[in-house]
Amino acid sequence: xxxxxxxxxxxxxxxxxxxxxxxxxxxxxxxxxxxxxxxxxxxxxxxxxxxxxxxxxxxxxxxxxxxxxxxxxxxxxxxxxxxxxxxxxxxxxxxxxxxxxxxxxxxxxxxxxxxxxxxxxxxxxxxxxxxxxxxxxxxxxxxxxxxxxxxxxxxxxxxxxxxxxxxxxxxxxxxxxxxxxxxxxxxxxxxxxxxxxxxxxxxxxxxxxxxxxxxxxxxxxxxxxxxxxxxxxxxxxxxxxxxxxxxxxxxxxxxxxxxxxxxxxxxxxxxxxxxxxxxxxxxxxxxxxxxxxxxxxxxxxxxxxxxxxxxxxxxxxxxxxxxxxxxxxxxxxxxxxxxxxxxxxxxxxxxxxxxxxxxxxxxxxxxxxxxxxxxxxxxxxxxxxxxxxxxxxxxxxxxxxxxxxxxxxxx
Amino acid sequence: xxxxxxxxxxxxxxxxxxxxxxxxxxxxxxxxxxxxxxxxxxxxxxxxxxxxxxxxxxxxxxxxxxxxxxxxxxxxxxxxxxxxxxxxxxxxxxxxxxxxxxxxxxxxxxxxxxxxxxxxxxxxxxxxxxxxxxxxxxxxxxxxxxxxxxxxxxxxxxxxxxxxxxxxxxxxxxxxxxxxxxxxxxxxxxxxxxxxxxxxxxxxxxxxxxxxxxxxxxxxxxxxxxxxxxxxxxxxxxxxxxxxxxxxxxxxxxxxxxxxxxxxxxxxxxxxxxxxxxxxxxxxxxxxxxxxxxxxxxxxxxxxxxxxxxxxxxxxxxxxxxxxxxxxxxxxxxxxxxxxxxxxxxxxxxxxxxxxxxxxxxxxxxxxxxxxxxxxxxxxxxxxxxxxxxxxxxxxxxxxxxxxxxxxxxx
Numbered sequence: 001x002x003x004x005x006x007x008x009x010x011x012x013x014x015x016x017x018x019x020x021x022x023x024x025x026x027x028x029x030x031x032x033x034x035x036x037x038x039x040x041x042x043x044x045x046x047x048x049x050x051x052x053x054x055x056x057x058x059x060x061x062x063x064x065x066x067x068x069x070x071x072x073x074x075x076x077x078x079x080x081x082x083x084x085x086x087x088x089x090x091x092x093x094x095x096x097x098x099x100x101x102x103x104x105x106x107x108x109x110x111x112x113x114x115x116x117x118x119x120x121x122x123x124x125x126x127x128x129x130x131x132x133x134x135x136x137x138x139x140x141x142x143x144x145x146x147x148x149x150x151x152x153x154x155x156x157x158x159x160x161x162x163x164x165x166x167x168x169x170x171x172x173x174x175x176x177x178x179x180x181x182x183x184x185x186x187x188x189x190x191x192x193x194x195x196x197x198x199x200x201x202x203x204x205x206x207x208x209x210x211x212x213x214x215x216x217x218x219x220x221x222x223x224x225x226x227x228x229x230x231x232x233x234x235x236x237x238x239x240x241x242x243x244x245x246x247x248x249x250x251x252x253x254x255x256x257x258x259x260x261x262x263x264x265x266x267x268x269x270x271x272x273x274x275x276x277x278x279x280x281x282x283x284x285x286x287x288x289x290x291x292x293x294x295x296x297x298x299x300x301x302x303x304x305x306x307x308x309x310x311x312x313x314x315x316x317x318x319x320x321x322x323x324x325x326x327x328x329x330x331x332x333x334x335x336x337x338x339x340x341x342x343x344x345x346x347x348x349x350x351x352x353x354x355x356x357x358x359x360x361x362x363x364x365x366x367x368x369x370x371x372x373x374x375x376x377x378x379x380x381x382x383x384x385x386x387x388x389x390x391x392x393x394x395x396x397x398x399x400x401x402x403x404x405x406x407x408x409x410x411x
Numbered sequence: 412x413x414x415x416x417x418x419x420x421x422x423x424x425x426x427x428x429x430x431x432x433x434x435x436x437x438x439x440x441x442x443x444x445x446x447x448x449x450x451x452x453x454x455x456x457x458x459x460x461x462x463x464x465x466x467x468x469x470x471x472x473x474x475x476x477x478x479x480x481x482x483x484x485x486x487x488x489x490x491x492x493x494x495x496x497x498x499x500x501x502x503x504x505x506x507x508x509x510x511x512x513x514x515x516x517x518x519x520x521x522x523x524x525x526x527x528x529x530x531x532x533x534x535x536x537x538x539x540x541x542x543x544x545x546x547x548x549x550x551x552x553x554x555x556x557x558x559x560x561x562x563x564x565x566x567x568x569x570x571x572x573x574x575x576x577x578x579x580x581x582x583x584x585x586x587x588x589x590x591x592x593x594x595x596x597x598x599x600x601x602x603x604x605x606x607x608x609x610x611x612x613x614x615x616x617x618x619x620x621x622x623x624x625x626x627x628x629x630x631x632x633x634x635x636x637x638x639x640x641x642x643x644x645x646x647x648x649x650x651x652x653x654x655x656x657x658x659x660x661x662x663x664x665x666x667x668x669x670x671x672x673x674x675x676x677x678x679x680x681x682x683x684x685x686x687x688x689x690x691x692x693x694x695x696x697x698x699x700x701x702x703x704x705x706x707x708x709x710x711x712x713x714x715x716x717x718x719x720x721x722x723x724x725x726x727x728x729x730x731x732x733x734x735x736x737x738x739x740x741x742x743x744x745x746x747x748x749x750x751x752x753x754x755x756x757x758x759x760x761x762x763x764x765x766x767x768x769x770x771x772x773x774x775x776x777x778x779x780x781x782x783x784x785x786x787x788x789x790x791x792x793x794x795x796x797x798x799x800x801x802x803x804x805x806x807x808x809x810x811x812x813x814x815x816x817x818x819x820x821x822x
Contacts, residue, residue: 009621010621010623011432011433011449012436012445012447012448012449013436013437013440013445014434014435014436014437014438014439015437015623016433017429017430017433018428018429018432018433019428021422021425021428021429021451022425022427022428023425024425025422025423025424026424026425026426027425029424034423034424034453035423035425036423036452036453036455036458037423037450037451037458037462038422038423038450038451039448039450039451040449040450041447041448042445042447043621044447047448051448058461069601069602069622069624070601070605071601071602071605072605072612072620073619073620073621101798104798105796106796107603110602110603110606111606112605113602129799132602151624151626210426212426275714277693279700281696281697281700281705281709281712282688282693282694282695282699282700282712284693285693285696286691286693286696286697286805287693289690289691289692289693289714289805290801290802290805292767292769292801294692294716295716295717298692298714298716298717299716299717299720300713300714300716300720300723300724301692301693301713301714301716302711302712302714303686303693303700303711303712303714304711305705305706305709305711305712306706306709306710312711313711357703390701390703391701394701
């Protein structure tokens, strides 16, 4: 039996949603393990002690998150040590690392952080590449403890590397023997994807399919229980899915995001890009430059937020701005044309739109966005009618633009 | 002690996030109750039975969601009845209601739905206005059971009416009567914040403090149990915390993010800003333009990613680039000076740095970033030595820049 213990008052009073539970449960499941139970418990010492004691009676694997920080309400190590009747020992290397972490930021390590270098005797430290709180792994009798920090971005890499590897090595008997094929899709919604693969239903015994929306991507997983499923049947279904998802499945690699995929494609094809953004205000440029190596393709970008700057930096005609408005096909086109002339890039993108919450009108409601794209010497304008918050409209504009570019590059 | 039990395989394999837990915990907390523990458990009969048995030993109030549907894997009522050694009895009125529900939709009630009219002997039915699965309330010895459906829109009205009223009536001794003061801090890490308020420890009875990292913000909460704490003592502690966190606490309002806070401050003070970004590649501009109304202060921004564009758009001297390198104090200064001249903005920010993963050297490792800032006519250069991934270095650069601006605006 595998159990998660999620520690923190912020979970018990509903301040935050326990996304760690979902993420860990899912990651384990994708790797053939099942988190039978998960419990949220407060920072209270007695509560935590009780939960650990009870869990010890049943579970073979216990994964905890939270309570490894430097403050007074972080008690996981301390309570675990006391409950198991172990000693707490200092790890000098970790202490040095924490000191260095602060030194690098020109600060002296506060006294409080010292406790993050203490671990239960006999435990293996799980390094934290993104913060000061390392996790640890401890075998106690028949029970495998993995104690991880509660901050998702620190916890996740520890699960992906250390926890999964250790489970596969030391607890393979708990594995469901699942084989999972992943199809990462872009450009269609969840139900559309489901429709495309309808011919594989009803699924043969031992096979199941799950959907996950990871905006803007849809991840489809085919799970094959190798204890039950016939190999030949599984192979056929896999082929059928590959065929059905052709054109929208951009990768089967869990580590490849759409962002990496499209930007690396531009880099490989040596396609120089220039960008002029209004309503997205830098988001598209930030999307491109997030990928290492993007300096090979992005020379510069202009965030022309005001009308003045559209005229000054992009030679947009004053009359066009006055007669058509800054948010118009015509302005998008002038922005793109003049940037094309200025930069000579292979790809030129201009964006002008109304991100809201104000600024909409009957003819051009909030969410109206024009995207002008030059691909080599061919020009086209996308008209988007988006909904949602300001941030959603801005992000969606970036994704739709990159999807359009993806189509052009594939042609 | 109050405990939630959340039943369903979809929770244990991570298919869905347990938003019911967060919603119930928050609703209870807003009404003065604390859900000490929450457990997710699979549909498996033995697992569920074990969890109910264990919970019975500790909890005064048990709230369950899920497992009240008509299908074979819905087992809450059945397992509860068996675990408590009670009889299951049919409720004719409920049966008629379910029949009518189907009749209204021109369907005959499937045989499976009959089981939804069975309840543990002695329980009170909690009507479901939005589905066929009613909940029920059962007192067993000292324990109060509330069993609710798992569908959020069916479950929520039951909590808001029946559960809260019944808790206030029958379990008022569990009410916390909590008052919480929030301090939203920026610019210091969790342990540094803890150090600043060290003088309030040891806390008087009835008071507690919790920390929450919401990068880049640290949220500190002072919880006052009004049953126990003395009013005068609480007031003093509140004052002491306000004093200790002066300068880093930017808001006590839960809805105010640092981003909104600083950008709105610039808007209020009518401080025009221009930006020239290299390694952050648009992230700072996107940060600013994410806030509605930012068009009043941001005229334009230049993403000068290449050396060429630094020369072309910002008149950076070729010799400076060659002798000092693009990532240097000197280039940051030229970028800022020339942008200041071009734009005439009150605030001018230039950023040049090495976001990694490649491009670092011994003298200038990955994470070296220079931020040139003009605030009116005063110039200063921040030298940052950041660590972490490319994305973390880029984001941290933006946050550090905004924090520096915040200090300048406050002076």
